[in-house]
Amino acid sequence: MWGVRGRLLRSLSGRREEPGAREWEAPSVAGGAARQDPGIDALYHHRRMELVRLALLLVDDLPTAEDVVQDAFAALYRRHGDRLAGVDDPEAYVRRCVVNGARSVLRRRRTVRAYVPERPGLAPPPEEDVLLREEHREVLGALRRLTRRQREVLVLRYWSNLSEAQIADTLGLSRGGVKSTASRALDALARHLEVPR
Known part of the structure; x- marks a missing residue:
């Protein structure tokens, strides 16, 4: 069990940090006076890719994930x-917007799928399989089988x-x-990963 759980945790936390990702914090003004607040441009530059990856794990579709993140930043700009x-x-605010946007996408998908039958035989884009190692594909496949809430908690925690x-x-939540x-969620993932194919 711990072997599967360890593999899962390594896979989910194996992301690479973007160059300059730690540089998002606002610089201090000389003399210890009030700090200058960073602008939305700095936040977008340093956190966009991380948020796209977060959205991708929640919605399973890169163009949609990019749209969700873009909409979150647009909402932040319109409001502030x-x-x-x-x-x-601001980082927590935009992250919450991304999670809520992903939820809305999934709700719309459920509604559409309730009325339009899914066409059989649709395969994921070929570049998706090429880019992911087998181990990551297994973990992502098991992650997709979790409930929405379980998937959100694991992605936010380990990704x-x-x-x-x-x-x-x-x-x-509390x-x-x-x-x-x-x-x-970890127990369910471990069960999904142990099932022989």
């Missing part, structure tokens, strides 16, 4: 402008490296709810 002085934690408190805030959901 290019200087983010009025936002306590985005958020704390339980940040996940609880992002998803509107910390205990995050813990129990993560535990059940």
Whole structure:
């Protein structure tokens, strides 16, 4: 069981950090005076790809994931402008927008699929399989079989490296709810990965 769980955790947390990703923090003004708030451009430049990857794991479709992230930044700009002085934690704000946008996409897909039968024999794009190693494909396949809430908790925990408190805030759950959901999700993933093919 721990072998499967270890493989899962390595796969989910194996992301590479974007160059300059840690540089998003606002620079201090000389003399220790008030800090200048970074603008939306800096946030977009340093966090866009990380947020696209987060959305991709939630919606399973790169163009849609990019649209979700773009919509989140557009909403942030419409509401707060290019200087983010009025936002306590812009990164958490835009991350929550991405998760909510992914949920909306999945709700729309469910509605469409309820009325339009899915065509048989559709295969994923060939470049998707080429880019992923077999181990990652197995983990992502098992991840897709989880409930939406379980998938969100695991992706935010092991892909985005958020704390339980940040996940609880992002998803509107209690910390205990995050813990129990993560535990059940890891057990379910382990079961899915152990099933012989």
